[in-house]
Amino acid sequence: MAFRQALKLAACGLAGGSAAVLFSAVAVGKPRGAGDAGPRAPEPPGWAVGVQPGPSVWDPNWDRREPLSLINLRKRNLESGEEELASRLDHCKAKATRHIFLIRHSQYHVDGSREKDRTLTPLGREQAELTGLRLASLGLKFDKIVHSSMTRAIETADIISKHLPGVYRVSTDLLREGAPIEPDPPVSHWKPEAVQYYEDGARIEAAFRNYIHRADAKQEEDSYEIFICHANVIRYIVCRALQFPPEGWLRLSLNNGSITHLVIRPSGTVALRTLGDTGFMPPDKITRS
Numbered sequence: 001m002a003f004r005q006a007l008k009l010a011a012c013g014l015a016g017g018s019a020a021v022l023f024s025a026v027a028v029g030k031p032r033g034a035g036d037a038g039p040r041a042p043e044p045p046g047w048a049v050g051v052q053p054g055p056s057v058w059d060p061n062w063d064r065r066e067p068l069s070l071i072n073l074r075k076r077n078l079e080s081g082e083e084e085l086a087s088r089l090d091h092c093k094a095k096a097t098r099h100i101f102l103i104r105h106s107q108y109h110v111d112g113s114r115e116k117d118r119t120l121t122p123l124g125r126e127q128a129e130l131t132g133l134r135l136a137s138l139g140l141k142f143d144k145i146v147h148s149s150m151t152r153a154i155e156t157a158d159i160i161s162k163h164l165p166g167v168y169r170v171s172t173d174l175l176r177e178g179a180p181i182e183p184d185p186p187v188s189h190w191k192p193e194a195v196q197y198y199e200d201g202a203r204i205e206a207a208f209r210n211y212i213h214r215a216d217a218k219q220e221e222d223s224y225e226i227f228i229c230h231a232n233v234i235r236y237i238v239c240r241a242l243q244f245p246p247e248g249w250l251r252l253s254l255n256n257g258s259i260t261h262l263v264i265r266p267s268g269t270v271a272l273r274t275l276g277d278t279g280f281m282p283p284d285k286i287t288r289s
Contacts, residue, residue: 065213096266148172231254255286257281259278260274261273
């Protein structure tokens with residue numbers, strides 16, 4: 001009936017644009033006939049209209065350690081077939097979960113003319129003590145402490161290590177502070193030269209690829225690792241690990257001495273347990289400088 005009414009209106013000289021709208025409305029509301037092929041795509045809810053979709057598909061091989069990607073299928077023995085393939089896949093599969101604790105360095109003297117002069121403030125040393133106590137209270141068997149080679153990160157690691165005796169320590173330049181990628185949206189108070197993004201970005205991305213991945217197939221037990229570094233590095237790592245747009249790293253904020261806990265499961269899935277936690281500090285000890 002609706003279709004006949006639309007035809008009559010069009011025949012009476014209704015403007016072409018309006019007639020087109022009517023024909024479209026009738027077509028959308030028309031029930032699908034038996035000859036229509038394929039299911040209709042679900043319509044988004046009203047609140048989602050106009051929302052720009054972001055990356056929605058998880059890349060299971062984000063760390064290039066998906067078992068199937070580690071096997072050369074061209075060399076597969078056709079005689080042994082699926083049994084050999086299953087055995088080889090099992091040999092490449094991770095079995096343990098990695099717990100990664102990303103610690104931002106404590107408050108430091110920002111007015112130091114040289115990097116080595118940017119030492120921790122008295123409050124910063126207190127913050128590091130509190131962070132060390134918090135990590136020790138978790139009762140976990142930490143495997144190692146990896147820290148940035150910058151002064152404020154070294155001093156933070158020195159203090160935290162006192163609360164975790166016997167835990168292996170290693171320093172690296174990869175975790176030094178820098179400008180990982182041009183932020184979106186930009187900020188007016190911080191605009192480094194474009195070349196800094198190229199230099200620091202490549203290094204920080206290398207740090208991510210080197211340290212953030214699922215456990216090696218030979219690892220039998222879950223591991224607990226501490227990385228003491230800087231806000232920009234941690235924020236970028238979190239975005240990359242969760243497969244969020246890395247340009248959004250500056251939208252995150254981290255307190256000094258805060259704990260960010262990432263979990264990487266054998267399947268390659270990643271969970272963020274805590275982001276910038278300083279709930280173990282008294283309010284008057286919390287800073288972000």
